[in-house]
Amino acid sequence: MKKIFANNPIRYSLLVLGGIFIGWLLFHSSNAPTPTHEHAHEHEAMQSTIWTCSMHPQIRKDKPGKCPICAMELIPLNQGGNVSVDPAAIQFTKEAAELANVQTTMVTRQKPIKEVRLYGKVQADERLLQSQVAHIPGRIEKLLVNFTGETVRKGQPLALIYSPDLVTAQQELLEAANTKQSQPEIYEAAKGKLRQWKLTETQIAQVEKSGTVQTNFELVSNTSGIVTARKVNNGDYISKGSALFDIADLSSVWALFDAYESDLPFLSQGDKITFTVQAIPGKLFAGTITFIDPVIDPTNRVAKVRVEVGNRDGILKPEMFITGMAAANLAQYKNKMIIPRSAVLWTGKRSIVYVKLANSNEPIFKVREIVLGPALGNSYIVESGLKEGEALVTQGAFSVDAAAQLEGKPSMMNTEGTQVSTSSMPGMDMGNSSDKVDKHASIKLGSESKHIALEHKMIKVFGNCDMCR
Template sequence: MRPFPLLLAACSLALSLSACGGKKEQKPRAVPLVEATAISRTSFTDDLEAVGTALANEQVVLSAPVTERIEALNFADGGYVRQGQVVARMSVAQEQAELAAAQAQAKQAQQQLDRIQALKARGFATAASLDQQLAIANAAKASADQSRAAIADRVVRAPFSGFVSLRTISAGAIIPAGTAIATVSDISRIKLDFTVPETRLSTIREGMPIKAVSAAWPGQPFNGTIATIDPVIDPATRAVRVRAILPNPGRRLKPGMLLTVSVLSRQRQSLAVPELSVVGDGEDRFVFVLEGRTAKRVKVDTGVRQNGLVEITGGLAAGQKVVTEGVVKLTDGATVRLAGDKAAPGAGKAG
């Protein structure tokens, strides 16, 4: 046998098959299907976030003015008291006895003064004796007034309407001066104090609306307004203290609560596109604008992001169509088709 002719024939057959395989027709690339929408203007706000502490509208700690025994407590734990209502009454037996003695002295001094005035009118009393008796009568009245004031101090009243704290003392106890009897809090509305950095001071003003959220009521925001801005900036923190007023229906907010505050500092109308429309390349941002059925890559300037939208501050005009779905499949100048368009020939078939 001659192996060389057989080897040559085999190589020729392999080359022929390889040539036939190289002429195989390639599958045409499918035209990407995308969604697009015309951009329009949307309302955007610059929110300032802070953390604040809730305070009562009015709050006072009622304390014992003197060391004395408690005779009666006229409030229940967490109860409501009205302005002027007696909260506690202390023992006044000694003061009442002193008042009775002072009143008797005052009456006697007044009677003596009346007699001397009558004698003076008839010329039987001197002016010096009249002046002396007048001073005695006035001193007796002052002593009686002092006893009345001491009795009044031992009756503790609510200075305004509100809710009292839990009771920590009982009737019959002897308490020293300055001991807290009850705390009265007016929580019909809440004062909310928070701090704002010095750099954001120009973005807030009195009367601006705020929204506060409490961890106790996560799904129920509380709306209010800025009432006062502290005229002094803290030199240690470079922040200013701001006070807002919040209505408190149902008394859901309690003094001491921690709330997250959002200040709606500036509202405006700007062009907006969905977040999925914007692609990033380093520090630059781009969108794909449709010109007919051609996607053109356009650089844009962006602002804030809110509710799934991105603010467009430059690079686009209202009414332009922007690709919102299928952005990842596009390149600059790519041909696209929209829902409802006929598929390109061979787009869904193998070659």
């Protein structure tokens, strides 16, 4: 043996090195620390973490990555919180609810006041319209009021008239005045004849005092207002009762509104109306409904609603456009629940809302069908379907509905709730084969299939979907 190692030192060296290596392996293995239970638990936790998309909660992965629908980074699912036990409910993560701007409001009972918007015009008060007529026959010698729109006062001369009958009546008055002491009845009859022709006591006294017959006599106005029509010219012959001018007193005017058939049940005499005039911005007028036309106009299907407005300063002029708002107090719907208009989703005859589950602190919502009453401007009266104190989605209801449709839960267009198909689209690869999704998914509604372009809903929900760019 000594001869072998002595004759072959290389073999001896290899044998020594092999022994040292075997000894190092033995001692190193015995001194190496073993994995603690804490590390084992962390490894198990990593293995059990579920990763989901903040905008598409139906996505479930056992490792981080990107959402196959919108390409957002997956986030760990908080499995320690409240989880909905209702299979029809849709659960959001808090991050998803914030991104979708989902806001809720408590359902309360309120005093229902319906705002009815009306449109109309300013019109002259028909009771203050008057025609200035001639009470004696004759010829227009001179018009003292020459154009439409001129303002006249009561007692103001309007025209000079020559009348043969009036000349004869003046002569009879002068003759009767000479015998008024002996024949007072004839004197009073002559004066009465002039009074019937609407001559004033001042005009009769002037004739009697002058002792001469006047050939041209003044026709005076018996009212104050604006001349709305001139119907004679200089030199025209007129008969008794002929209309010379139309005069309107605009110290008080009417605000006439057009009310459609659907608005009439909410309007009644005595209701307050505030209105604005297009030609007078910044000024608010107010009045009370004094009359509602009992007949519907067959042409435009509206009824006239009248409001009387004082107009001493004359700023309201006939034919001005006005916009009014009537606040109708709906006593028959007293103590009804009122919800914002933005909370309601319409599906033909159905109206639905999303209600937050009361026994959960997480954003978990469930669709509910309700029965609505009249609309109150930006809100609705709820006849049935909600309870006071429930939390209602008032902002982002469409985002919640889109998530419910994607997850196959009951939603606006999917009353029963069916699973959404996510078969892969040929030619689209977003990672591995499990991340391929059909861009246009199909939702089965009852016995028929309706294809909905889900990319439009993803844009509405998120607004930055890579697949829709």
